[in-house]
Amino acid sequence: MNPTTPDHKPAILALSDGTVVRGRAIGITGTTGGELCFNTSMTGYQEIFTDPSYYGQLMMMTYPHIGNYGTMSRDDEARRVMIAGLIVRSFSDDYSNPIADGSLQEYLERNNVVGISGVDTRMLVRHIRTKGVMNAVISSETTDGNELVEKAKNWDNMVGLELATKVTRSEAQTIPSDGPYRIAMMDYGVKQNIINNFVQRGCTLRVFPAETPAEEVMAWEADGYFFSNGPGDPNASSRYGLPVVEAAKKSGKPLFGICLGHQLMALSEDIPVKKMFVGHRGANQPVMNLNTGLVEISTQNHGFAVDEDKIDDTKVDVTHINLNDRTIEGLRFKNFPGMSVQYHPEASPGPHDSSYLFDSFMEMVEQSAGSKEKSPSMKG
Numbered sequence: 001m002n003p004t005t006p007d008h009k010p011a012i013l014a015l016s017d018g019t020v021v022r023g024r025a026i027g028i029t030g031t032t033g034g035e036l037c038f039n040t041s042m043t044g045y046q047e048i049f050t051d052p053s054y055y056g057q058l059m060m061m062t063y064p065h066i067g068n069y070g071t072m073s074r075d076d077e078a079r080r081v082m083i084a085g086l087i088v089r090s091f092s093d094d095y096s097n098p099i100a101d102g103s104l105q106e107y108l109e110r111n112n113v114v115g116i117s118g119v120d121t122r123m124l125v126r127h128i129r130t131k132g133v134m135n136a137v138i139s140s141e142t143t144d145g146n147e148l149v150e151k152a153k154n155w156d157n158m159v160g161l162e163l164a165t166k167v168t169r170s171e172a173q174t175i176p177s178d179g180p181y182r183i184a185m186m187d188y189g190v191k192q193n194i195i196n197n198f199v200q201r202g203c204t205l206r207v208f209p210a211e212t213p214a215e216e217v218m219a220w221e222a223d224g225y226f227f228s229n230g231p232g233d234p235n236a237s238s239r240y241g242l243p244v245v246e247a248a249k250k251s252g253k254p255l256f257g258i259c260l261g262h263q264l265m266a267l268s269e270d271i272p273v274k275k276m277f278v279g280h281r282g283a284n285q286p287v288m289n290l291n292t293g294l295v296e297i298s299t300q301n302h303g304f305a306v307d308e309d310k311i312d313d314t315k316v317d318v319t320h321i322n323l324n325d326r327t328i329e330g331l332r333f334k335n336f337p338g339m340s341v342q343y344h345p346e347a348s349p350g351p352h353d354s355s356y357l358f359d360s361f362m363e364m365v366e367q368s369a370g371s372k373e374k375s376p377s378m379k380g
């Protein structure tokens, strides 16, 4: 039990392999489930909870103290919390940040999040790392662990699950800037800080809902195409994702993909994307840029990855790898002007080592657009 939350009622976390852990309820009273993920970031919990790529997943934070700096609306990456439930070691009802809007407990209540604290998160991370990712259920409505284990066993499996349409916007939106470039952005659950990075570089964005037909996207005649991050199995997003990728390739304009967008771009070149044994989620993942030999400390959030054994080097160059497990983190495409990364150059939360990738894409856009004026970040 977590000594810091004596007023919270009992709650249970049950894993599909039969593991049952007891703790205290945080957020609202209820029952929830999903794939049990863990994130190793030491700060930035609010940005993580609102990252649309986490839709449908239970989030276990490995940093032990969560809640101690409260919440602020400016830290949201989307308009609502996206995680399906929260698991922490030590939950703080009090916060000491003078510019916070309120406590994490209030924020979780406002966003209808069910959570549990007082959990031995270190034990559980080791467990998942040994056995592989699995589903789990959190409940503060029952004391019957076996019933919850059964529920976890029957929860939808992430493989084959289409989730981007649950978090995409309902209508296309133009986001203006002072600069000369027009970027068409496919929203599979785009994080606010990706939008900010483009606007800061002088891009006017037209952001399209995930299922927008390719003809409608192409009719806007963008200078470049961006494919966003997003939740779920990328193979299940192919139905609406690949026609737009293919049409964008035919336009001859540059393409850039982040995370789910990277996976869709790889799939469009017949490079398979597979489920990982355990995903990468945190703000401390080392990535090597194979062109420069430099290492970036990166923010990551993915449970699928391009299959490194199925790379076709007539179609792509591998530009980045993860130094923990050598998995593929970045591609440059040979049959069209395109680049993509599995990780998150927009960070939020996380280090800014990789923000140069937005500049690299803007250089491609600038070269392709030829005579247009330079974007603000690249002016002398």
Ligand SMILES: NC(=O)CC[C@H](N)C(=O)O
Residues within 6 Å of the ligand: 053, 228, 229, 230, 231, 232, 233, 234, 258, 259, 260, 261, 301, 302, 303, 304, 305
């Ligand atoms: N952040 C993302 O875009 C995640 C992509 C995909 N849903 C995965 O888990 O691998």
